Amino acid sequence: MSVPIDAVPPIRSDAKARSRPAPSCYHCGLPIPARVDLSVAIEGVPRPMCCAGCQAVAQAIVDNRLTEYYRHRDALPESPREAMPEALRDLGLFDHPDFQKSFVKPVGEYEREATLILEGITCSACIWLNEEHVAKQPGVTAVDINYATRRARVRWDERRIKLSAILAAVSAIGYRAYPYDAGRSEQLAQQERRAALRRLFVAGFGMMQVMMYAVPAYIADAGTMTADIESLLRWASLLLTLPVVGYSAAPFFRNAWRDVRLRRVGMDVPVALGVGSAFAASVWATLTASGEVYFDSVAMFVFFLLGGRFLEMVARQKAVRGVEALARALPAFAERMGHYPSRETERVAVSSLARGDVVLVKAGEIFPADGIVVEGRTSADEAMLTGESKPVEKMHGADVIGGSVNRTSPVVVRVTQVGNGSRISAILHLMERAQSEKPRVVELADRVATYFVAVLLVLAITTAAVWSVLDHSRALWVFVSVLVVSCPCALSLATPAALTAATGAMSGHGLLATRGHAIETLARATHFVFDKTGTLTYGRMHVTQTICLGPCEAEAALRTAAALEQYSEHAIGAGLCEAAGDAMADLPDVSAVRTFVGRGIEGTIGGIRYRVGRIEFVKEIAGSQRPLSAEGTDDEGQSPVALGSDLGWVALFKLHDQVRREAKALIDTLLREGRKVSILSGDAPGAVAAVAQILGVADARAGLSPEEKHAYLLNLQRQGAVVAMIGDGVNDAPVLAQAQVSVAMGGGTDLARTQGDFVLLSGNLSDLGRGVDLSRRAASIIRQNLVWAFAYNIVAIPAAMAGWITPWMAGIGMSASSLIVVLNALRLQRRNSPSLSGLRDNHWDAV
């Protein structure tokens, strides 16, 4: 199978910027920072490690004698450095019986079973590693990981091991496991798949066997086969075709009947008519021992048709699984304020929240349950739940819906409704939306197919009438041939098959389509508009310089800024908090916190009103006595952030952010394809210009407020552009909504996730490049499919009407044309490596 990876993992792309290749970590492949000297002896050879996290994981793998993993892996794992979200640090929560109720199933007296989602799996060796490692834990009785779904089913003896210990074992080797409540949709998908498999098998097996019985009749010379042998073969064929028609083809009959009752014509109507009349005529011929039988054609026809649908179903289910994974990536924990009004918060599982609990919900987070705002004011985005696209103002006492998104400011909420109701309904809404929205092209194809079927039925009946005059004995077969040969299926499948395959392929690359129209629109997009922070850059701001503007110390200024920014989800906030370092544990109390989207944060500390954010924003309260020219502060491509209070300016921080290494290749590709690229940023001109220069983007606008970005997009659209907006964070939500198609970075806030038509789960821009490429190929495959479906029908229908085509030929022709359409669409799922694949970046930063 895979080529064993030796000393230096080859997957890392060599950054040209580095003059000499830095040694990379043997475990995760990241470059090893200077001054780090860690190593682990793997199979007797000391291997360098980049961090204590990798060292611990590699050591755990060695100690458990699982080093085979390193020989067999064909992709590098995520770096464990930060792979463990804060949420999982309290693994003990998972042992709570209340929490376990929803997903742990008792098997025996002490034996328990649970399904876990595994994250961080990059190749099949990872699955082996997890399986081996978990199975070795004392008390684990069975473990079984599904390669396709990445779900693990674990059984353990409750007396000997706790669930949290199993989860801890998984995180010890650098992966993450979440308990997972195997939902209804999953069960339905499994049932659907199994039923389809059974139907396909019955049809396929029946087809082969019936063909065996039919061959003698085809090859025997006239008169060599006795009448009773022929009758025997016919009866055997009849018996075998019966389950094919009665069981395998049952869905076609059911759908056709439903269509007829609703007085419309779907594509199952001609199929059911064709299968039904051919079968009935063959049965009649068998009973009366006269005429011809076409059992083999009927069985083959049903088999090919089901084969096409089965492939389509597999592709669709694969795509749906991606959506589900996203839905479950939403937080499962809440910040409970156990002793409200004291400010202390503790992280608890959402399912353990009770009515009357008080929780803190930060800006950009999702409300964990239905509740009432008891402190603070904000606006909530309920579009996902209610369809209301405008944000709803939430004042003191207002109701908030669990699953809606807190947009602007942190609020304290008293829980009024618990249970998984709210969250699950939100998840279902998102999933249903993606599935239920029919893209315009699909709708169009469906409408055309409906007319097509109606015309076809008329044609078939007319043909039958004409033939009954010309040659009565052939009328029925010509009728069946016309019905069967024409292929509205190909027409109806042409578009959805390609879109489904593209959706599946994209989600395999970490780009998830969440809206029906997304792929179609992305293929048409003429303008690509990027946000800068967190989109073209890693969104990891580092404070490079602190300039005191008043009588203060750098340390103290950082602490004040961090105290305010802890309420922000913006990358700058994270950068300032990181710079504050140890001081984060001991921040001054802040009250009256308000977030001004795209500008900054205001809060009161020790009775003084402070603001941190853009220079103009701080100027409003700090006054302009201190001349701060923007030109003078950002010429080195750095972003300035100011801190000021009612009393005056306090400090100026300069933050620096790195451009994503795959961004240049993406933008080059887009420009080469003749698409226009712009950068819209709220950041300072210097920083934006620096990024634009690196990436070769001519049109870069800096210092824009969300409203200005929105207006800019509107202006582009007035000029006829189809705009694709790629953004991240709270700042971009309205802009994302305005663009015809939007891509939200998966690493962004929860809000951005629900706004994007696409979510870039991998956070890797080269995946977006592949997605754009895929969407274009999907569009061209749709065109090919439609052309093929029309061309085929234009040739085949007149031929069948002329009586040149027998039903079995018609069966092959129709199934083949459907299959060609589906297989053509499935070409999209092949993992080929377009120009950007060499830049695949497994850096955890990007995830």
Add this chain to the structure above:
Amino acid sequence: MDILFLLIPLSLLLVLVIGVVFFWSVRSGQFDDLEGPGYRVLMDDDLPPDNDVSIGGK
């Protein structure tokens, strides 16, 4: 050719048996994961258990 009157019904019976076996195998989940078993064979743990190694090292 009279033997056909026995063989063809027999083939029908065989088809029925195979069908039943297949339905059972779908039911027991053998077709739920078509990729995994292939890898699992390749990745089998060939190393002897811990204590054996220490003996072998002498």
